[in-house]
Amino acid sequence: MSERYSRQILFSGIGEQGQHKLAAKHVLLIGAGALGSANAELLVRAGIGKLTIVDRDYVEESNLQRQQLYTEKDVEQKMPKAAAAKKHLEEINSDTEVHVHIMDATSQSLEPLLQNADLLMDATDNFETRLVINDLAHKYNIPWIFGACVGSFGISFTVIPGKTPCLNCLLRAIPLQGMTCETAGIIGPAVQMTVAYQSAEALKILTENREVLRETFVSFDLWSGQFHNIKTGKSKKADCLTCGSDPSYPFLQLENTTKTAVLCGRETVQVRPPYAVELELERLVRDFSAMGYEVKANPYLVSAQNENERIVVFKDGRALVHGTKDVIHAKSVYQKIMG
Template sequence: MSERYSRQILFSGIGEKGQHTLGEKHVLLIGAGALGSANAELLVRAGVGKLTIVDRDYVEESNLQRQQLYTEKDVEQKLPKAAAAKKHLEEINSDTEVKVHVIDATAQSLQPLVPDVDLIMDATDNFETRLILNDLSHKYNIPWIFGACVGSFGMSYTIIPGKTPCLNCLLRTIPLQGMTCETSGIIGPAVQMTVAYQSAEALKILTENRGALRETFVSFDLWSGQFQSIKTGRSKKEDCLTCGTAASYPFLQPENSTKTAVLCGRETVQVRPPNPVDLELERLGRDFSAMGYEVKANPYLVSAQKDAERIVVFKDGRALVHGTKDIVHAKSVYQRLMG
């Protein structure tokens, strides 16, 4: 066994057998931003056999404060995050096979990538994609690890099909949605702590130490010093459409994905959420203002503009992203600002 992993092998929870097993495993990582780049680096340094990364974005200067894998040169070259991650990860450990896909993570694009993986890692920034991962995990019986962070707050949960409640179940009992990094900012330590919880669970699964897995939903606020570890057993619902007795995997169906359409004759893309919502427009306007957008509002909509980017959001969650005909870009803007 390589000297590279000698200190990890000395850890009784892994040992030589665990290290060998880890080197045969394949992880699918969705997202190469803050959580994604840090998880990717930890897994590659640990010696995972194969890592597949999916991300649709490119490296920007504002990423460097918390996305530890990237450099100013990546920003100058406007490299896709997945491509930049591959470059740096292969310099860290050439023994790990790193494959990347610069694509939007949808039910259609992800489904072909899932069947031969041992673990799915969540490093996304929106719940639509996470619910797709949740369905894929259960359809193909592959564990996945949820993680999210914003401000000084973070949370993580490990989902094992057939054993734990799924994300769809948890959303009924634990308030998970709300702030985004765009509206509330984020500090690096919140990223690192979330990644620590995620990657530790990943190592347990990948070295086949499932008996050591944490069985609680963890959340914390590093700024206030608060910490919660919530038992989730009672959250599991028999009627859940993802993990229940009559599972139908609703988030893999095209009709349940965010709808987009380029408006005829205009550089504008309309984005609609899967289901109508009832937004608090006054609060949304304040959030946009805090992000440096020029905001105009009335009882029916909020219009926010910063530089060349302009988005108009209606009370039912529908939005018009102006200045583009690129559906993937418009969807990215929508999810970045709306969560």
């Protein structure tokens, strides 16, 4: 092994044998934003053999505060995050094979990329995609590492199919959904701490040291100094449709994905949630206001407008994104708002 990895090889948990194992492993990373760019850099610097990145977005100025791979030049050129990540990662370590896909992460787009993947890394910004990752991981028996952060708060959990509860189980036991970076902001240290938990678990899996994997759900708030390490063994459900005794992988089915439709004769995309909801419109008013939108509301809907777009959200979760016919953009806007 080269001098490049000498300090990592000196670490007893990895050693020379572990370094050789890293060089033979393939990670599929979904998302190239704050968590994605930091995890990608750590894995590439560690010497993994192959990294595949999926992301649909491009680099904006507001990303630079916390998304460590990107530069002002990437913003000026409106570079897709995946393409910019590939360029910078190859400059960091030319030995790692980096593949990128600039596309929406859906069950149909992700499934062909799973061949020979040793680990799935979650760096997404919405729970719909995470539940798709969760189903795919269990269908193909691939471990995956969940991570999310907002404000000064972060959470992470390592999912091992056949052993741990899955994300679907956890959602029934632990309240995970709520604020987004668009509504509550985020500080860089919350990203870095979440990535530290994710990437440490990744190194354990990729060097085949599963006996030291953390078996708890970890959450922290760096601003208030709170930290929780939650045991999850009792969260695993025998009737879970993802990891139970008779799995059907519900989030891989088309009827359980967010529905989009371009309205005829209008520059408007309708977005419907994948399951029935009843929204708190007052919370939506607060969230939109915090994001700088001009907001109007009545008992049935909330209308929010800024200089770029107008969005109308109904109590049943349905939304109209005006000013576009791009369904991927409309879906992205919807997921940022809804969390």
